[in-house]
Amino acid sequence: MKKIKIRNPIVEIDGDEMARVMWGWIKEILILPFVDVELIYFDYHIQNRDRTDNQILTEAAEAVKKYRVGAKCAAINPDQQRVEEFGLKKAWKSPNSGTRNQIGGTLFRQPIVFNNIPRLIPGWRRPIVVARHAYGGMYGGRDMTVPGNGAVELRFVPNGNIPLQREIIHEFKGPGAALGIFNTEESVRGFAMSCLNFGLERGYPVYLGTKNTELAHYDGLFKNSFADVYETKFRKDFEAQGIVYEHRMVDDLAAFAVKSEGGFVWACKNYDGDILSDLVAAGFGSLGLMTSMLLTPDGKTVLTEAAHGTVTRHFREHLAGKKTSTNPIATLFAWTRALYYRGLFDDTPKVQRFASALEQACTETVEAGSMTKDLAMLTGSSSWLTTKEFLQAIASVVDNKIAELA
Numbered sequence: 391m392k393k394i395k396i397r398n399p400i401v402e403i404d405g406d407e408m409a410r411v412m413w414g415w416i417k418e419i420l421i422l423p424f425v426d427v428e429l430i431y432f433d434y435h436i437q438n439r440d441r442t443d444n445q446i447l448t449e450a451a452e453a454v455k456k457y458r459v460g461a462k463c464a465a466i467n468p469d470q471q472r473v474e475e476f477g478l479k480k481a482w483k484s485p486n487s488g489t490r491n492q493i494g495g496t497l498f499r500q501p502i503v504f505n506n507i508p509r510l511i512p513g514w515r516r517p518i519v520v521a522r523h524a525y526g527g528m529y530g531g532r533d534m535t536v537p538g539n540g541a542v543e544l545r546f547v548p549n550g551n552i553p554l555q556r557e558i559i560h561e562f563k564g565p566g567a568a569l570g571i572f573n574t575e576e577s578v579r580g581f582a583m584s585c586l587n588f589g590l591e592r593g594y595p596v597y598l599g600t601k602n603t604e605l606a607h608y609d610g611l612f613k614n615s616f617a618d619v620y621e622t623k624f625r626k627d628f629e630a631q632g633i634v635y636e637h638r639m640v641d642d643l644a645a646f647a648v649k650s651e652g653g654f655v656w657a658c659k660n661y662d663g664d665i666l667s668d669l670v671a672a673g674f675g676s677l678g679l680m681t682s683m684l685l686t687p688d689g690k691t692v693l694t695e696a697a698h699g700t701v702t703r704h705f706r707e708h709l710a711g712k713k714t715s716t717n718p719i720a721t722l723f724a725w726t727r728a729l730y731y732r733g734l735f736d737d738t739p740k741v742q743r744f745a746s747a748l749e750q751a752c753t754e755t756v757e758a759g760s761m762t763k764d765l766a767m768l769t770g771s772s773s774w775l776t777t778k779e780f781l782q783a784i785a786s787v788v789d790n791k792i793a794e795l796a
């Protein structure tokens with residue numbers, strides 16, 4: 391069989407524990423037998439990060455920026471316990487946020503939905519993609535305890551020839567607390583670009599939720615920036631695809647989301663996104679089915695990964711020589727999404743078709759009743775495949791699809 395040639399390289403970032411084991415198996419069973427691809431390899435194994443004083447993070451991020459498509463395996467975020475376990479020099483900063491911050495962009499969390507896997511919210515038949523603006527808001531805020539009588543005010547002190555502005559937040563008659571948060575137009579517009587680019591690429595409508603009735607200036611910055619970016623750069627393409635962008639009150643949007651059948655991008659301010667990404671993940675039910683993708687504002691650089699961690703408990707069983715039934719689907723989709731975007735950027739539709747065929751093969755396998763333990767338990771079944779058997783089951787379906795691709 392002739393392999394599908396991938397024109398430009400993909401940056402591969404390897405990781406730790408069970409996720410790393412699955413990563414290798416996916417490559418061996420479902421990727422390399424079918425495609426001819428140059429992989430620019432970086433190893434985030436905890437001991438390699440330690441050996442390079444975390445420098446490997448910067449090198450990998452630079453490579454993702456250069457080649458524009460990367461796929462990342464889950465990696466340990468070391469705490470003190472891990473420092474002792476591996477004899478590390480120190481608890482290095484997170485490999486995940488470390489890499490994301492160097493690339494920039496917006497994180498999209500997207501669940502994978504199968505007809506036969508029940509969801510906690512059964513009405514969610516299509517994915518809800520949560521896009522979290524990972525900048526500013528509560529996370530860059532300053533807060534203070536107010537000791538007693540007095541006023542707290544917000545002041546803008548200009549560097550230049552514009553007027554000073556001040557606004558009393560509250561006249562305190564007794565103790566309390568106050569908070570100052572910020573955002574920048576540049577970051578919010580970049581967020582809008584990422585969200586609208588994602589919606590356009592996936593054919594999903596995009597909804598932004600804010601409370602601009604309360605915060606006319608702060609939430610207004612989000613509402614107005616999105617509206618402007620949409621009108622000037624996206625409306626035509628959205629209308630051509632029959633999808634919409636809308637601003638909604640965040641509470642209305644929350645109620646709408648629960649009653650909806652899914653199938654949209656939910657653009658969230660930072661704190662909203664923190665809460666809602668976990669809420670939506672729980673509603674869809676399984677960690678092994680949640681993918682995550684970083685997309686830059688121009689829509690031209692992506693880093694894909696599974697949302698779950700390294701699945702340490704299963705790895706310990708694996709080390710003890712037991713066969714585990716860890717779900718490789720989110721990790722497989724990190725690969726397929728990377729291939730899909732590689733095909734999009736290279737203008738090689740055949741590569742995109744292969745990526746979709748692989749995802750389709752995975753869906754058909756699960757919907758035919760072959761699955762790992764976590765999913766079997768959700769369906770109430772007591773029979774399941776090991777991780778490797780499951781990957782092999784997908785491979786046999788891919789074999790049949792490959793011929794139709796040409």
Ligand code: NAP
Pocket residue numbers: 463464465466467468486677678695696697698699700701702703704715716717718764
């Ligand atoms: P985790 O690896 O996500 O696993 C927590 C539990 O969720 C597992 O024990 C398992 O439950 C279930 N689970 C997660 N993924 C699964 C899958 N693919 N198939 C089946 N079950 C799955 O979280 P953690 O144990 O808190 O973290 C382990 C390590 O991962 C930590 O060192 C953490 O720093 C790192 N981490 C990395 C990332 C990342 O790289 N993006 C994200 C999160 C955490 P059962 O035990 O009940 O089977």
Ligand code: MG
Pocket residue numbers: 664665668
């Ligand atoms: Mg959270």
